[in-house]
Amino acid sequence: MRIPCRATIGAVIVAVSAVASFDDECDRSGGNLLQSFAQARRAEKYAWQSGRGNFPNFAVAEANGPFNLSETLSWSWHHPKGRFHTLTWGTVLDHQLNVYLSAADGLRKFDVDGQLLWEHHTLPAILMNAPAIYQGSIFASDTLGGVRALSMSTGKLLWHSNLSMPIGEDNGFTMVHEGVVFTAAGWRDPSPMGPANHMVKALNASDGQILWTYEPDAPVWNFLPLFPDRDTFVFQDMTGRVYRLSLQGKLLWKAGGKPGTWTDGGAALGNGMVYAVNNNNPPKQLMFHSEHSPGTLSAYDLNGTLKWKITTPRPPNNAPAIGKVQGWSGLSVILPICKQVMQGATCEVQAYDANTGGLRWVFHGPKQTGPLQAGDFEGMVDRTTSGVRPACLPNGWSAPSISSDGTVFVGNENGPMFALRDADGDGRVVGNDEVSSFDAKAAFSGSASPAIGNNLLAVASCDTLFVFKG
Template identity: 60%
Template structure:
């Protein structure tokens, strides 16, 4: 049996037909949840969190332009030059205004690219993509603080110090039901690194008051909180272990992961009652965690868990590290839900970057896109702008993931940025198991890599994305 709009993957207003068995709940329950959230103010914006909006994370009910080279509407980089700041990710409000998170601060543009305000926070810097909620923009900084600013003029509403430092990874500040989530306490121990964020913090989004603190079994990296419903939150740690908590901070379950490992990746939430986690496997004896292979082929793993119980439903081994958060939705050429997983080991010359798309229900491989190989020792835009960034008071390198986080549009096109600087629109429209040729692959050269917290953001007839140094907006 097929139903229209029953799954959240393409939004409650989707015209795609989706197999009913791919849905966890009847469509009326999902619609009720979505409508309640809209009344509560979370869905008034097109792309409020760095990974979209509840309950459609990483997917959109809108369509973006497939022909990227002929649809660029406007772009922005620092007025003194591309490399004077690092840009992380975007949000889009109900009026199609675009909010840009950058190392030196935050900016708001109207839909045509006019700068409406900017808030420069130097010498503090930020590494995460912010969030918008009920008239405020939220972001954390590497000094260990989180602040809220007024979306109208960029003025500060409140600032809360959470720890002495927040690590220089690329995570997401996410808001749900009036609760703001952030990772904090940059300190040891940390798998393969000196310091990582040890704590997950929840704050009152209205007042900035700290509500609770949770210490996971392993530190978090590129922290991303997602929300299965109105009352709970899920996230993974750097080993791929998934945690489900209430919004009050009570642990419901924790499961999965591979102890002693580290991943740049994050979790994905499906409308089919599953949460998907990623992890890297242990490196071969004598090799570092980044593999040092030529080209690197160290495998990783994707795990699907039941979001209610935490039970593992399936696991698949990936040929390369799954180093960003996947996306779950309906893709062109295939029935039911798919899991889009970007694979790549960054910062290794000759590393191959692929996108693998799996059956979200079973883990069976559906199609593959073979992306670029890393051309240089550093990724696109990093070596060229090192000294300029140092002189500007921001981090010297972007050192991003191999891919941005992927986003699935309402027509099943996958938008994703690559470390070689290419922003891709992908589809396997003929269902032959590969995305290849001009009918299925389009690319726009941004000339810079994409941070792990960069996720293409969609609004009606528009897609916006931040590379490591610029903002690009494409329109149908």
């Protein structure tokens, strides 16, 4: 692509990634500008670009987070009227480790030491999803069917696109890739779980124009698109069926799933495969089953061929993470399993061999002690008076994240944030050398994937942002 010397700075910025050559005059006068801009973009590689981290190794950090959580809390934030006056969801980190937080009432930016830099309010539109940052902007969707882009530096609204249809109150992920914003929309009946998002929407990241709409065979829940390369993306619907589409919205393949079922879980990428989850029983049956209702974890290659599947002993109600973990060679699938909102039910985290599905280790988490998840009953009145939904009612676990040293970070519905590692490889995660925790006194939403920077961990419970520094 050739850029004329009269190109504006804005045009240069938009085109810089596609530049292959310049005319001689631009080589002399504009080349330095392009080179400086490209170098600046490389220097600004974000530490945790979306609610599930960075392309292509989603949910796996290039840095370590602090293991001893109880000793490394640096700062926290909750609504100034009190912790229950909003619901907090996903976190992302830029190249300076500034923290961006999505909450029911809007978006906020904090510096690495906890100073509030800006806030953008959205009520009566409620944010439910984790945001994403991309080329100087932050993107989020809301329950009134709006998708917006803000300046990362100032919080100023850059554009707002009204999809003319609501976006559901589940906890998904707004994602951006190669200039395209992805969101779920079309909240309506029917589905195995009542109202749900029936459509996937793609928007132009520069101006918010709708590019295309795709309707999968079953609605999506906690929508999580992931990108195996620069040209395609994958996601699963609520039944566990996996789809691979081009960035132009063309279906390449779909596979798996169990019709009539519902899961709070999502897909994961890694090891050259797509991993999907589903529950084995319909939602109405799940309501009357014990905490041991089984599910399925399935692994597909990038052509949609099933490579293996295993039965999980509890419902797989969140997205896995695929990465290298301590004490084990190769890659592992980290899967939280739990029947949430069930008093007395135990939640576990299981690790499987990413190539075979063989069980590697198990962490037995706490039981849900109250009739609702931690912090939900206590905050109903304050949330209602503040105009947000009265309860979080999240997944049993947050989405897990893996640091570069193989530590797994994941939050539990009963309040603890855990750092986990099977350092001795004995298949059990126990003891002070392998388990660290911090009591957040509230559950964690499914979109609350811990964001990992350089010796820093940022994660939101359902009411408070916590930042740990090593």
